[in-house]
Amino acid sequence: MLGLRLGVDPQVLADIINNSTGRCWSSEINHPVPEVRAGDASPPGHQRYEGGFVTKLAHKDLALAVSAAAEANVPLAVGRCVEETYRSLAKSKEFGDRDFSVIYEALDTLGSTKV
Structure with missing residues (x-):
């Protein structure tokens, strides 16, 4: 980006x-x-990010990895950030059922938002 x-x-x-x-x-x-x-x-x-491995499933796998790391007392700082980002996307009607690479569109949109 x-x-x-x-x-x-x-x-x-x-x-x-x-x-x-x-x-x-x-x-x-x-x-x-x-x-x-x-x-x-x-x-x-x-x-348009239709088909492929949907964001909801990507988030599920990321959440499992973060949970396993926590149980094993392994720091996973970047993994937690990625899981949090995908959690928001997975809950979204706009992104949740689209391919996990839709994160590009989501971050691009976020980056072009004027604050």
Whole structure:
């Protein structure tokens, strides 16, 4: 999101990431930015985040991981932040039943809100 806000073309940014150590499944195959080509794939971002692994289920799994970490006395600071974010999205009528990569749209909307 930072690169896009600084004016970097989304496809150029994705190409840079995917030609470096940042390359991974979510950047190459399931890229959340609708404007980015994803090879032969048709990721949920190309379909208004419909289909795929829904946000409610992603939140359930994150909550289980955070709970297991707490029981094992393992600090999971970033994991807790992610779980809290997905908890809000999962409860939302707008985002809860859409693919978990809809977090991109939610954060993009949040970032463009004037305070």
